[in-house]
Amino acid sequence: MIELTGFGWRYAGRRAWAVRDVDLRIERGERVLLLGLSGAGKSTLLAALAGLLTDESGERAGTIAVDGRAGVLFQDPQTQLVMARCGDDVAFGPENLGVPAAAIWPRVRAAVDAVGFGYPLDRSTHALSGGEQQRLALAGVLAVQPSVLLLDEPTANLDPPGAALVRQVLARLDTTVVLVEHRVAEALPLVDRVVVLTPDGIRADGTPADVFARYGDELADGGVWVPDHPVLPRRAAAPAGAPLLTARSVAVPGRLAPTDLDVCAGAAVAVTGPNGAGKSTLALALGGLLRPGSGTVRATPALAGADAAARPPHAWRAAALATRIGSVFQNPEHQFVTGRVRDELALGPRRAGAAPESVRSTVDDLLTRLRLDRLAEANPYTLSGGEQRRLSVATALATAPRVLVLDEPTFGQDRRTWTELVDLLAKLRDDGAGVVAATHDEDFVDALADRTVRL
Amino acid sequence: MTAPLAARNPVAKLVAALVPTLALLTTLDPVTPALFLAVELAVLPLFGISLTTLVKRGWPLLVSAAGVAVAQQLFGTGGWPASIGLALRILAVAVPGIVVFATTDPTDLADALVQNARLPARFAIGALAAFRLVPLLGEEWRLLTLARRARGLDAGRNPLAHLRAFGALTFALLVGAIRRGTRLATAMDARGFAAGVPRTFARQQLIRPADVALMLASVALAVGLPLLTVALGVFRPALG
Numbered sequence: 233m234i235e236l237t238g239f240g241w242r243y244a245g246r247r248a249w250a251v252r253d254v255d256l257r258i259e260r261g262e263r264v265l266l267l268g269l270s271g272a273g274k275s276t277l278l279a280a281l282a283g284l285l286t287d288e289s290g291e292r293a294g295t296i297a298v299d300g301r302a303g304v305l306f307q308d309p310q311t312q313l314v315m316a317r318c319g320d321d322v323a324f325g326p327e328n329l330g331v332p333a334a335a336i337w338p339r340v341r342a343a344v345d346a347v348g349f350g351y352p353l354d355r356s357t358h359a360l361s362g363g364e365q366q367r368l369a370l371a372g373v374l375a376v377q378p379s380v381l382l383l384d385e386p387t388a389n390l391d392p393p394g395a396a397l398v399r400q401v402l403a404r405l406d407t408t409v410v411l412v413e414h415r416v417a418e419a420l421p422l423v424d425r426v427v428v429l430t431p432d433g434i435r436a437d438g439t440p441a442d443v444f445a446r447y448g449d450e451l452a453d454g455g456v457w458v459p460d461h462p463v464l465p466r467r468a469a470a471p472a473g474a475p476l477l478t479a480r481s482v483a484v485p486g487r488l489a490p491t492d493l494d495v496c497a498g499a500a501v502a503v504t505g506p507n508g509a510g511k512s513t514l515a516l517a518l519g520g521l522l523r524p525g526s527g528t529v530r531a532t533p534a535l536a537g538a539d540a541a542a543r544p545p546h547a548w549r550a551a552a553l554a555t556r557i558g559s560v561f562q563n564p565e566h567q568f569v570t571g572r573v574r575d576e577l578a579l580g581p582r583r584a585g586a587a588p589e590s591v592r593s594t595v596d597d598l599l600t601r602l603r604l605d606r607l608a609e610a611n612p613y614t615l616s617g618g619e620q621r622r623l624s625v626a627t628a629l630a631t632a633p634r635v636l637v638l639d640e641p642t643f644g645q646d647r648r649t650w651t652e653l654v655d656l657l658a659k660l661r662d663d664g665a666g667v668v669a670a671t672h673d674e675d676f677v678d679a680l681a682d683r684t685v686r687l
Numbered sequence: 688m689t690a691p692l693a694a695r696n697p698v699a700k701l702v703a704a705l706v707p708t709l710a711l712l713t714t715l716d717p718v719t720p721a722l723f724l725a726v727e728l729a730v731l732p733l734f735g736i737s738l739t740t741l742v743k744r745g746w747p748l749l750v751s752a753a754g755v756a757v758a759q760q761l762f763g764t765g766g767w768p769a770s771i772g773l774a775l776r777i778l779a780v781a782v783p784g785i786v787v788f789a790t791t792d793p794t795d796l797a798d799a800l801v802q803n804a805r806l807p808a809r810f811a812i813g814a815l816a817a818f819r820l821v822p823l824l825g826e827e828w829r830l831l832t833l834a835r836r837a838r839g840l841d842a843g844r845n846p847l848a849h850l851r852a853f854g855a856l857t858f859a860l861l862v863g864a865i866r867r868g869t870r871l872a873t874a875m876d877a878r879g880f881a882a883g884v885p886r887t888f889a890r891q892q893l894i895r896p897a898d899v900a901l902m903l904a905s906v907a908l909a910v911g912l913p914l915l916t917v918a919l920g921v922f923r924p925a926l927g
Contacts, residue, residue: 304877311870323889328879554839583839
C-alpha cells in the first residue's frame with residue numbers, strides 16, 4: 233500500500249536533510265499515528281506521501297511508493313476551501329481529476345454524507361464555523377476517493393467542540409489513515425499503530441501501548457503530549473494582591489456581553505468560553521487596545537500612578553501602555569515589527585526611553601530566559617511556531633509591564649513550549665504581576681489559573 | 688429570475704460591456720457618449736438594477752468623472768463640450784462594467800471564463816480561490832494596527848511616522864497574505880489541481896442564442912451610435 237525504503241528528502245538550498253533513512257511499510261486499512269519531536273520531518277514525510285514534493289523543490293534519496301491516490305487534510309480550514317459554495321467546493325477535486333460531469337454530483341453527495349455535513353450544498357462556505365469548515369474540507373478530500381487519507385494536525389486550529397466534531401467523523405471512516413498530531417490523547421482512539429519519526433529515521437514503531445511504555449518519557453521530554461504524563465499545576469504561592477486593572481460591565485455590541493473582571497497583582501485569571509463569546513475582544517479591551525462600547529476599563533494608581541484617574545488605558549500613549557499592560561496576540565506574527573529577533577526585543581524598552589546599556593541587558597536577559605539566544609540575529613518570520621510564541625511573549629515582557637494579557641497563548645504549541653510558557657507565566661505571577669489569558673486550553677487553565685471567568 | 692439580462696452568460700455580458708468601450712475610444716464629442724449612457728441607463732431594468740443601486744455602487748466614479756471634467760475645463764483647451772464629453776465617456780465606459788459585476792456571481796464568471804472564453808483554469812479558478820481570502824485582509828489589518836500599539840508604537844501627529852507605519856503594516860499584511868496563498872495553493876494541488884488531466888465541469892456554462900443576441904445588440908450599438916452622430920455632424924474623431 234505504502235512503502236518507503238531508505239527514503240530521504242533535502243529541500244533545495246538546505247544543507248541538512250529534512251528527513252532521511254526512513255524504512256516504513258503501511259498496509260491497506262492501517263491507521264497510523266506519526267509522532268515526532270518538532271523538526272523531525274513529519275510534515276515533509278506527509279508531503280512526500282501526498283506527492284507534493286516536486287523534483288525541482290529538493291533532492292530525494294531512496295524510494296517511495298504509494299498505491300492509488302492520497303488525500304490530505306491540512307490544519308487551517310480557511311486556506312483549504314476553494315469555492316464560495318459548499319457543494320462546489322466538494323466538487324473541485326473530482327473536476328480536477330476529470331470525473332465526468334454526470335458522476336460528480338453523486339460523488340459530492342456521497343462525500344458530504346460520509347462526513348455527516350448537514351447543510352444545503354448551496355450554503356456559503358464563509359457562513360460555517362471552523363469545525364464545520366474542516367468537516368467540509370474533509371468531504372472535499374474524500375470526494376477524490378483517496379486510497380490513503382493523510383491528516384496534518386487536522387484539529388489544531390479548531391476550538392474544542394469543533395475538534396471533537398472532526399475527530400468524531402474521522403473515527404467513522406474506514407480508509408487507510410496517516411495522522412500527524414501532537415495532542416496524542418485525543419488522537420489515540422483514531423489509530424492502531426504509532427510510528428515515531430526522527431530526522432535520522434524511524435525511532436519506534438508498534439502498538440500505542442507498546443510505544444508509550446518504552447518511549448513515553450523520551451517523547452514527553454521532547455515535546456510530545458504523551459498520555460499519562462500530566463503536567464504539575466503551578467498555583468499561586470501567595471493570595472492575590474491589590475487590583476491593578478478593573479473592568480466593569482465592559483461590552484462591545486455584537487461581540488462581547490457586559491463583563492466584570494479584576495486583574496490583581498500576583499494572580500492569574502483565565503477567560504474561557506466558546507468561539508464567538510468575546511474572549512479576544514475582552515483581551516483587547518483589557519489590553520488598552522480597544523475602546524469598549526459601554527462600561528469601563530480602569531487602571532488603579534498601583535498600575536498607572538497619576539494617569540490612572542486621568543484616562544482609561546485605551547486613551548494612553550502607546551509607549552506608556554507598553555510599560556504597564558503587555559499584550560500577546562494569538563498569532564505571533566501580527567506583533568513582529570522589525571527584521572531581527574534582537575531588534576524586536578529592544579524596541580519596547582527603547583521606545584520607553586531606557587538607556588542603551590539597560591536595553592542591552594534587558595534584551596540579553598530575555599534571550600537567555602526564553603532560549604532565543606541562538607536566534608538573536610534571525611528574522612522573526614523565519615522562526616518555528618514555538619520560537620515565535622516565545623519571542624512574542626518576550627517582546628511583551630521587555631517593557632516589564634505589571635499586567636500581561638494573552639490571547640490563546642498555548643494554541644498549537646508542543647508540550648515543551650507549553651510547559652515553558654506555564655512556568656514563565658507562573659513566575660511572573662509569583663513576582664507580583666497580574667496575568668490574564670483568554671484560552672480554550674483546559675490543561676492550561678488547570679495548571680495556571682487562580683480564577684476563571686467564563687463568558 | 689425576473690431580470691432577463693442579469694441571467695445571461697457572464698462572458699456574453701463581459702463582451703457586451705467591452706464592445707462599446709472600443710467605439711467610445713474613437714470620438715471626442717459629448718453627444719456619442721451621452722447616447723451610449725442613455726441606452727445603458729435605459730436597459731438597467733432588464734438587468735434588475737435600479738438607478739439607486741447603480742449610484743450606490745458607482746458614486747466614487749461619478750465624483751471622479753466630475754473631477755476630471757473640472758480639471759479638463761481648467762487646464763484643457765477644448766472648452767465645456769470637451770470636458771463634459773470626457774466625463775460622459777468615463778461614465779459610459781464604466782457603467783456597463785458595474786452592471787456586469789453587480790449581476791454576476793464570481794463562481795459563474797470563473798466557470799464561464801474557463802468554459803466559454805477558454806481561459807486557463809489555473810488562472811481563473813486560482814484567482815477565484817484567492818479572492819475568497821480577501822475579506823480576511825480587513826480583519827488582519829485591524830489586528831496588525833492594534834498589535835503595533837501593544838508594542839508601544841504609535842505615529843502620533845507626525846505624518847512621516849504615519850507613512851512609515853503604513854508601509855510596515857502593508858508589508859506585514861503582504862507576508863501574511865503570501866503565506867495563506869501558499870497554503871491554499873498546496874491544498875488545491877493536493878486535491879489534484881495540478882494533476883494535468885483535462886478538467887471536467889460540475890457546473891455547465893453555455894452560450895445560448897439569447898447570449899449571442901446580447902453580444903450582437905452591443906456590437907450593433909457600438910457601430911450604429913457613432914454612425915448616427917457622424918450623420919448628425921457632431922462626431923469628432925479622436926485620431927487625426
